[in-house]
Amino acid sequence: MESIEFYNGHQMPMLGFGTFELTDFEECKEAVKTAILSGYRHIDTAKRYNNEEAVGQGIKEALEESGLTRSDIFVTSKLWLTDFGREHVEQAYIQSLKRLNLDYLDLYLMHWPGTDEARMIDTWQGMEDLYKDTNVRNIGVCNFLPSQLEALLAQVSIKPVINQVEFHPEFTQKELNVYLKAQKVYLESWSSLARGALLRNNLIKQIAEKYGKSPAQIILRWVYQQGIVAIPRSANPTHIKENIDIFNFEIKDEDMQQISSLDKNERFGPNPADYEG
């Protein structure tokens, strides 16, 4: 599995496994286990997904079965808005670790910027404390607009390594992409498949047919060829295996551009400018 390298020299596998909406304990545990046994080395969860215990159990069972060790897996969780404020961050991190039954995270993310800029900066300062004082390997953010990142970077000493945002062929975040590249902060795509909606798109289906791949593989390969990390989610073992099988073909430039031309510059998720959970 290819990795990206953050500005701090740490690496992150380019394809991970998402766990949003996997709230049934058994289903979530089995999905995470299947993912790791199928070759995924990167798992994405959050306090807000109410599944950290199941994710942790899936990781534990997969490590036992495969002989892999904790350091072979990159695990991300996220700080929810109700835990914002510098003084709450460490406790929220420790609670996530307890639920996951892990002793460190590879990446801890602020889940949203929130609408109060002073609270956002204060919370990031708590993330910086965490990075300096604990064993968290990397800290980053989700759902930050360029203006919110600009405000953050102007006032803090440690940059986020990544911004995890809605990104798929219908919402390609052009302005944010340019800004993040200039700052050497990576973009990570959530809902790369637009929760499955884009798998029914005619152009995606045509290109999939041309390459002899599935629509999901085409979209995930399109994300990967842009140097962007994807974390597709599935509860279906066939889909889980299909989604990681994207490293044996290449989408030609003209088809990459065709897929990118689906961009409507319209998010389906909440707008970070006014989202408070």
Ligand SMILES: NC(=O)c1ccc[n+]([C@@H]2O[C@H](COP(=O)([O-])OP(=O)(O)OC[C@H]3O[C@@H](n4cnc5c(N)ncnc54)[C@H](OP(=O)(O)O)[C@@H]3O)[C@@H](O)[C@H]2O)c1
């Ligand atoms: N930071 C944030 O604010 C934020 C927000 C949203 C999501 N995320 C993260 O990003 C991850 C991915 O996003 P997402 O879960 O919203 O959606 P997604 O990965 O775009 O789509 C998931 C949907 O696609 C279907 N699917 C997956 N692979 C498929 C395949 N090969 N063929 C057919 N259908 C397929 C799944 O159904 P089946 O189960 O039937 O396969 C599921 O309904 C999340 O799980 C979460 O970890 C982060």
